[in-house]
Amino acid sequence: MSSAITNILLVGVGGQGILLASEILSEAFMLAGYDVKKSEIHGMSQRGGSVVSHVRFGTQVFSPVVPEGEGDIMFGFELLETSRYLSLLRPGATVVVNDFKILPPAVLLGQAVYPEGLADSIRTAFPDTLLVDGQRLAIEAGDLRAANTALLGAVSKRLAITDDIWRQALEKMVPRKALEINLMAFQMGRDLKG
Amino acid sequence: MxxxxxxxxxxxxxxxxxEAGVRVASAYxxxxxxxxxENIVRYPEIDASWAPNEKVALEVAIGASFGGGRALACMKHVGVNVAADPLFTLSYTGVGGGLALIVADDPEMHSSQDEQDSRNYARFAKVPMLEPADSQECLDFTRLAFELSEQFDTPxxxxxxxxxxxxxxxxxxxxxxxxLPEPKLVKNPAKLVMLPGNARVRHPLVEERTVKLSQYGDTAAINSMELRSTEIGIICAGVTWQYVREALPEASTLKLGMVWPLPEKLIRDFAAKIKRLFVVEELDPFIEEQVKAMGIAVTGKEIxxxxxxxxxxxxxxxxxxIGLAEAIHELPLQQTMSLPPRPPNMCPGCPHRGVFYELNRLKAYVTGDIGCYTLGFMPPLNAMDTCVCMGASISNASGIVRVLPPEEQRKVVAVIGDSTFLHTGINSLMEMAWxxxxxxxxxxxxxxxxxxxxxxxxxxxxxxNSDVAPEVNIPELCRTLGIRYVQVLDPYDLEATHAALQEEMNRPEPSVLITNRPCCLIKGADRFEKGAVLEVDQGNCTGCKACxxxxxxxxEWKPDSENKKGKAFIDANLCTGCTVCQQLCKFNAIGRKK
Known part of the structure; x- marks a missing residue:
């Protein structure tokens, strides 16, 4: 593992807002003076499929894709998708995961079951796991749509980026109308214990 | 700055x-x-527009170039197959204003039907190809592409x-x-009219141009030799260079910014400086085979x-x-649980869903095409049997019926989207009618x-640019092409869809059905309007699973507490009120949400 680079993986379901969250992260790292690269897949995978976005920062980043087994932080928008990509992480990595389920087609059809106890199995594999009720925080902040920003707040505590820079990144990337609620949701996530 | x-x-x-002063940009x-x-529209000085297909896009760019303006065409890898005809002749004519063609390959086929390697087109058409390794190079190489285009008179x-x-x-x-010079008409028919006599004059110039470009590459800054350890030397280009630098930080690299033609002298210089030479490249052994043809020992696709x-x-x-890098450590977590997959799916309210449901019921043999509706292949719809390329559904159907007995001919149905029909389906329908x-x-x-x-x-x-534009009248176009039976139908009405399909499938001559519901992701006047959200009456639901x-x-289907039959539930946040499920319910269990 190249220790000078921090590798973040954002995983979830197409349509959950993963791309915007990874944009805000990248913007913050650039404002903090780091080299940043980011990669994800659009197109076919948007249609409710599984989505992974890679964000990497450090003094110099080559590959836009996180090498297998070298992820430092996983930012999970959904429990099943978080479980699916755990093998991309290094031992001892951090997981911040939304306590949220979106049922895949086979489960909707009653042909498969959504696995039980995913949060526990994630925590067993990666003790530094924070389970966040992003939806609840967002409703408290005033809008369910700010759930991702609340999660981002929880992730932000694991990163050496100042409050001021997070604020600048949010101001640049979030539409003006929704800014206040998003700043509040971000702070609520950032203030979570654990 | x-x-x-x-x-x-x-x-x-x-x-x-x-930054390069492009005047016209066209793409599919x-x-x-x-x-x-989509990003070029933020630069209002550029006349940017969608074309119906990639061939037209490149030809629009060629026209702008002949008029003296810098011009850009963009497409995915398989688009170059469609645009190949003008590309090969353009190589002979050369350009007026600079012309660049951006082609985006899709190794791993994240969203494509094949992973063809576009570098072969550069060699095949005898035009130079640049390959950027990050966004900065995308910008810089685009500027350079226009300079080289005008300097060497080449796309x-x-x-x-x-x-x-x-x-x-x-x-x-x-x-x-x-x-940059102002565009204007300059007559030069001997260079731009590719009759055999003129083309015979141009071809040797094309071959000379390739030699000159290779020599340019020997000293150009975009091809750079980076010497570190001389034990291993790796020739690479584009994003692969990034992977190599990360995977093998000690190895020397020859980073090629121009992947065709190759800089032979520079490659020989690099090979002479290091002990073991490798080419690391995605897809075809494009660089490797040429290095081998130079008589240089190199390892590539063996590993x-x-x-x-x-x-x-x-x-x-x-x-x-092969013992030249440390083995990768064990991954920390082997997935022990088998997790249900999450393939892409048609959206809730998608107007294609009911059509594929009825095609499945009618046991149709469906020749498919490229678009969201290719997902009609997926269970539980299971209603697509072939999908080759843009526009192929109609011509494939036309061909398959010619070898089938009449009772099987009736089962053949082509499905194609509006954009794909206008891309390359029109010629196919003309053939079918004719x-x-x-x-x-x-x-x-x-x-x-x-x-x-x-x-x-x-x-x-x-x-x-969201300007209002004339609309192709698809039903009239079909009639004009010679189709006598053209029907427009509401794909949310299952009974009508079933009846129309049955009628047309039984008709022993070509016919066209056109669905009329917009994509549920487009908003605005005359476009998608959400219906009343539906819910399942749990008292009436028998758990029959028809929906x-x-x-x-x-x-969603949930087993009930005694784990007997279970019941269906509708997610009110996702339902668009298309009513297709309601029409499938024989027990009146689905109705407007109260």
């Missing part, structure tokens, strides 16, 4: 076009190239890939060029796969197997190019 920005490769290509959407043109291809086009990295934008994407991990693994092939065609007109992210098309009524047969993501 402008501030640094984080740009995707596609955004940086667009910025590069702006295709993942992962689509966002180049220049720029090759991207999914990881470059959809990857983001930090870019320092520059100042736009100034002082690197020809299939799929590379990554730092895959490169490290390949080199560890030659009286007794198959049925369904044009799934959802008024947008949906799969690539909702781009306008010639029947949608708007241009790339599950359409595979709508808004409908």
């Amino acid at each position: 402008t501030n640094k920005e984080i740009l995707s490769g596609n955004e940086a290509f667009a910025r590069g076009a702006h 959407p295709g993942t992962p190239s689509t966002e180049i043109l 220049v291809m720029l090759r991207s890939c999914t990881r470059i086009s959809h990857g983001k990295s930090i870019v320092q934008p520059g100042e736009p060029v100034s002082g 690197i796969s020809r299939c799929g994407e590379l990554s730092p991990g895959r490169i490290r693994e390949a080199f560890s197997k 030659n009286k092939s007794p198959a049925t065609v369904i044009i799934l007109d959802n008024r947008i190019t949906a799969m690539t992210g909702r781009q306008e098309n010639p029947a949608s009524g708007f241009t790339l 599950l047969r359409i595979g709508c993501p808004a409908i």
